[in-house]
Amino acid sequence: MPTFYKICQKKTSEGFQSIPYVIALFSAMLWLFYAIFNEDAILLITINSFAFFMEFGYIAVYLFYATKKDKLLTFKLLLFNIFGFGLICVLTLFLTQGQKRVHVLGWICMLFSLCVFVAPLFIVGKVIRTKSVEFMPFSLSFFLTLSAVMWFFYGYLKKDQFVAVPNILGFLFGIIQMLLYVIYRNPKENCGGGA
16 A cells, blocks of 8 residues: 555654655755756656656645644755755856756755655664564555666666765665565564464
């Protein structure tokens, strides 16, 4: 069951984190900015525009049902997105030009792409401690892994290392998350013990 369906059904975001979605929003913003200066990047623009609106929608639903503490954290993260993105735009526009700008933006995008893949790993400690995957949705891990594979091949075929390289690690992180899901998906079976 998708995370946001669960949140709407329970009418609370308690236990779920907004970090993966806020980081994914920031990453989509950065990739859109990178694509503006990169030749033949219509696919990057199309996919990341879609991702931007999807993440924005997810965060809106999350905020609607979030506790006061979670709302505050999410708003702080969104402020970081706004100011961080603005700072990156200003610095790259005024301090770089041409191919150097594309390379600087590429490295920044690569870093935040890795953050998108790492963000769901924040919950791994909780999964191992509680032996429950309740707050680590399989669909998120699966689609991040699938996305990593597709973007790797896109970057490889376009000879764009900034797209290809982070998706190698994204694939590995996604596999780790899915393995944890398989191990801990049935908590009763993992608890052992008899009657």
